Amino acid sequence: MTTLRRGRVRRLTALIRKESFQIIRDPSSILIALVLPLILLFLFGYGVSLDTSRTNVGLVLEETTPVTLELAASFQNSRYFDVTVGHDRREFAEDLVQSRIGGILVIPNGFTADLTAARHPAVQVIVDGADPNTANFVQNYAAGTVSTWEAQRAAERALTATPLLVQQRFWFNPELKSRNFLVPGSIAIVMTLVGTLLTSMVIAREWERGTMEAMMATPVTAWELLAGKIVPYFLLGLASMSLCVGLAVFLFGVPFRGSILALYALSAAFLMPSLGQGLLISAVTKNQFLASQLALLSGFLPSFLLSGFIFEINSMPLVIQYVSMIVPARYLIPSLQSVFLAGDIWPMFLRSILVLLGFGLVLFAVAIRKTAKRIT
């Protein structure tokens, strides 16, 4: 009994050693596990930003009176706009068509007269609908600036107190930096790349070259063989994740308010379905090229699109919302963002971990069946 177990342990460690050597020697695994994560993290840290920090707008004063100049000044002082002043909207039309500005704000002729006669004057906000996100922000901020100006005017003239004041509190990320949620999210993408893309390609290569069958001929059991493959990639995945977390915190200054334990527990749980998927893909395709395509299509793309990483799942059509329920990254990303920004929320994390382990179990079971079938 003990000799049997010792033999098993020895075989397994030998397999893990062999696999680890292969990882270190293979340039593509270094590329996927180290270079790609760095590139992705840099891109999401620096390149992708949803912060509409300052938008260039054209401000058209169709009439120049003390009132319109005052309103113009509050646009110029707004921290959301970089304002260029003109007197005719045609001056800016071409800029708007060519996306050099995000909008044209027009204070129309007769604005002052309408204001004094209480005829509901309005500032026109012309935006470039070809870029709906910026267009929405310009509209919201323009409306906000106008109502702030109006409230100040009313207060100055002591007409009446502002009836209602809305206090906004953004928890967890008061500076509203999109980087703070994009960088943690991209760590999930990196783990998908290591777990699914790298694993599926490397094991598919073994099938392609026939070394998998060669291993089968040895006393190693299917279980040991797969465990020997999975353990090194599991560790590699965690190493990649640790590298990314280090960069996120020290280079990008993303706050880390949770515990290391929660971070590793969540990541380890996520690597289960991720590796299981990689294993399954390789067993089904037995071909590097197909494996890489399938891994990108079923691993990378859904983690990117259907996980709530950038795009709100609630806003998608119902069918796509249902599809997103089987995307493991959907369960990791909110928890990962919370570990960074909110701290430990264990009820949420435990639920994610359980779901991820469940996915992992199913995928591993199917993958092992497929692999075992291949042998017989």
Next chain:
Amino acid sequence: MGLTRLLALVRKEFLALFRDPKSRMILIMPPLIQLVVFSYAATLEVRNVDVMVLNRDSGHWGAELTSRIEASPQFHLVQRTDDPAELREAIDREWVIAAVEIGADFSRDIESGVTAEMAVILDGRRSNASQIVSGYISSIAAGLAADTPAGQRLATVRVGTVARNWFNPNLEFKWFMVPGLVASIAMLVGLLVTSLSIARERELGTFDQLMVSPLRTHEILIGKVIPPILIGFLHITLFILAAVWIFGIPLRGSVIALYAAAFFYLVSLVGFGLFISALAATQQQAILGAFLFLVPAMLLSGFATPIANMPGWLQVLTYVNPLRYFLVIVRGVFLKDIPLAEIIAETAPMAVIAAITLPAAGWLFRSRLE
């Protein structure tokens, strides 16, 4: 003579691409899946979100505000609570994206003409979406404020804003995303096909056969370049048709100008693809190389997020990205009917990129042979 040889090679390339079920698969399935999934899933609009209301006010105005929030079409579920701990948990666990807190004095303040306060708590982990939600709630609050006694006194001088959305009256996100996909999916396919073409022959050993054939090196290169360009045109055409007929996006500008620009776009991409192909020894390396090019090219193009939001040094890097220019052209031609001069101004950089990458790839290819 040269022409027949070339045509034969182009024919062989097409046969190789379409007879192999694997490469047939990457030509058809992924682009279609991407078009559908991206078009419907990739939206920065915020709808159907859940919010919570904590109303401590027993008067009329707190109830009125609550029912107005419940009536808003933007929200899916509006939960009510009396317990701040429950509110905290709902935000923490992302059950709701925002919570509105109405104080006990809300109605009394409004009726006595004192400024009433309400708080909106938003989930900063999703700061983009929560800013939009905050906009929704603010406009509900502004509507309520206008109906208060103090608001009605103010209303005599109320200043508003009138929105005019050029090119896309309902600000539909699809109108932004789908033309972008025409450009980016053509890049995905074109680059993969080119970068795999030489690597595959190397791996299968047929490359040596090609080298000993009467074909000259530049003829082989041209033969490798033509099929991906034609396939790129095929995809662009398919996606334009899908954009117009399936997604109902207006095509307002000149299609001829779009195709002319597409030619330079595809040539510049194929230059990059050939470069990767010449460097890669195996298909796996070629795929990884293509991936390594595609991800930054997609993210640094203005496809999903504006280039203007990037730091200056990164913006410089986008100048070598053909997608950056073609996106402006595709979106411009579809929605804005941009003038020819602008199309030319955006096409010229792509022509320059092509004039550099293609000869460079040819040179690298030749030097790797020796």
